Amino acid sequence: MKIAELLNPNAIAGELKATGKEEALGELTDVLAKAFGNLDPEEVLRVLHEREALGSTGIGEGVAIPHGKLARLDRLLLAFGRSRGGVDFDSMDGRQAHLFFLLVAPEESVGVHLKTLARISKLLKNPAVRRRLIDAPAEDLYTIIAEEEDRM
Incomplete structure (x- = not known):
């Protein structure tokens, strides 16, 4: 399964305002909840915090992949x-x-x-991809992710 197939373009925050981990998790959760509608943001934050308690999902090189599992989801x-x-x-x-x-x-x-975690890690391992995503206008982020993923 490709990242671009899983990523709803409405679930992209091109300009996070957060400066700390808690704020970033909150903003990302809000974006996810707005894009998919039937999520409980508090439940999402709870599972993210549980995962972060095991060790930071900030993997380095300017990348973080916060993740968790929820019982009532039917898909990733x-x-x-x-x-x-x-x-x-x-x-x-x-x-x-x-x-x-x-x-x-x-x-x-x-x-x-x-598999999705591995695919994201592989995509963002490339410094040129990271630079392209940081420098791009917000409206181009989904297209860049799709293009770069096709090159992998």
Whole structure:
């Protein structure tokens, strides 16, 4: 399953205002809830916090992939956010995060959840892709994700 197929263009926040992890998780959750309608933002935040308690999902190189699992989901949901100013996300490399994929999966799903995390990591491993996403106008973010994913 491709990232672009999972990512609703309405679930993209081109200019996150957050400066800290809590604010960023809140903004990304709000974007996800607005795009998909039937989500309880408090429940999403709860599972994200549970996952963050195990260790930061700030994987370094300016990237964070907060994720969690919810019982009542019938499919994986994805949101993308960008912060040009950066967010203190307790990243492994100590640097601020600028690019975020928020992933919420059905509780029983393992394969698609892990495959999507791996696909996102592979996409954002490329410094040129990260730079392109940081520099682009907000309205171009979905197209860039789709284009770059096709090149993988």
